Amino acid sequence: MFPKLDPLLHSELRLAVMSILAGVDEADFSYLKKQTGATSGNLSVQIDKLTSAGYITVEKGFKGKMPCTTCKMTAAGREAFDAYVTALKEYLTTGA
Amino acid sequence: MFPKLDPLLHSELRLAVMSILAGVDEADFSYLKKQTGATSGNLSVQIDKLTSAGYITVEKGFKGKMPCTTCKMTAAGREAFDAYVTALKEYLTTGA
DNA sequence: TAATTTGGTTTATATTATAAACTTGTTTAC
DNA sequence: GTAAACAAGTTTATAATATAAACCAAATTA
Numbered sequence: 001m002f003p004k005l006d007p008l009l010h011s012e013l014r015l016a017v018m019s020i021l022a023g024v025d026e027a028d029f030s031y032l033k034k035q036t037g038a039t040s041g042n043l044s045v046q047i048d049k050l051t052s053a054g055y056i057t058v059e060k061g062f063k064g065k066m067p068c069t070t071c072k073m074t075a076a077g078r079e080a081f082d083a084y085v086t087a088l089k090e091y092l093t094t095g096a
Numbered sequence: 097m098f099p100k101l102d103p104l105l106h107s108e109l110r111l112a113v114m115s116i117l118a119g120v121d122e123a124d125f126s127y128l129k130k131q132t133g134a135t136s137g138n139l140s141v142q143i144d145k146l147t148s149a150g151y152i153t154v155e156k157g158f159k160g161k162m163p164c165t166t167c168k169m170t171a172a173g174r175e176a177f178d179a180y181v182t183a184l185k186e187y188l189t190t191g192a
Numbered sequence: 193t194a195a196t197t198t199g200g201t202t203t204a205t206a207t208t209a210t211a212a213a214c215t216t217g218t219t220t221a222c
Numbered sequence: 223g224t225a226a227a228c229a230a231g232t233t234t235a236t237a238a239t240a241t242a243a244a245c246c247a248a249a250t251t252a
Binding site: 038042045065067 | 207208210212217
C-alpha cells in the first residue's frame with residue numbers, strides 16, 4: 001500500500017537539488033546554493049551523497065579564475081526521481 | 097522558491113499514518129500497524145509525536161477486553177497535511 | 193497453569209541533517 | 223605591495239531523527 005520512499009531523495013535539500021537539476025541540464029554550486037537557500041556545508045555534503053548514489057555527476061572546473069563546481073543529473077538520477085514522485089503520490093492522495 | 101517542509105510530516109511513517117487518517121475518520125493502532133507495515137515501537141513513537149503536535153488525537157479504550165488505541169486526525173492536522181502536500185508539489189514539478 | 197499472543201511502551205542505537213569551523217585562493221582597499 | 227574582505231567549497235562536530243530491540247501487562251489458548 002505504502003511503497004518505500006528512497007531515503008536518498010526523501011530529504012528536503014537533496015530533493016530540492018534534484019528538482020532543480022531535473023529541469024535545467026546543469027547547474028553550478030553557487031546557483032544551487034542561492035536557489036535552495038542552503039548553507040555551503042550542507043549543500044556540499046548532500047551533493048556528495050547524490051554523487052555517491054550515482055544520481056548526479058559533478059565536474060570541477062573554473063569560471064575565469066574562480067573554482068566552479070557544476071552538477072548534472074544522470075539517467076539513473078532521473079529514474080530515481082521519477083520513481084520517488086510516483087511513490088510519494090501514494091502518500092499524498094488520501095485513501096478516501 | 098522551495099518552501100520549508102513541515103518536518104513532522106516529512107517522515108515516511110508519520111506521513112503514511114496521516115495519509116490513512118486523512119481518509120478514514122478514525123483508525124486504531126493495530127489497523128495502522130498492519131497498513132503501514134511498521135513495528136509497534138516505531139508506530140507508538142510516531143503517534144506520540146503527531147499527538148504532541150496536535151495533528152491527531154488518541155483515545156485509549158477497550159475493544160471487548162483488549163486495549164484499543166484509536167487515532168483521529170484533528171482540524172489542525174488536516175490543515176498541516178494539506179499545506180504539506182501543497183508545499184511538496186513545488187519540489188516534485190521540475191522547474192522546466 | 194504454562195506457553196503464546198495481543199497491544200502496546202520504553203529505551204538504546206544507528207543514521208541523518210545541519211551548522212560551525214576551517215582551507216585555499218581571489219579581489220579590493222589602502 | 224600587503225592587509226582585509228570575499229568566494230567557493232570541504233571537513234568535522236553536534237543535534238535531531240528514525241528505527242529497532244527489549245520489555246511489560248493482560249488476555250487467550252493448549
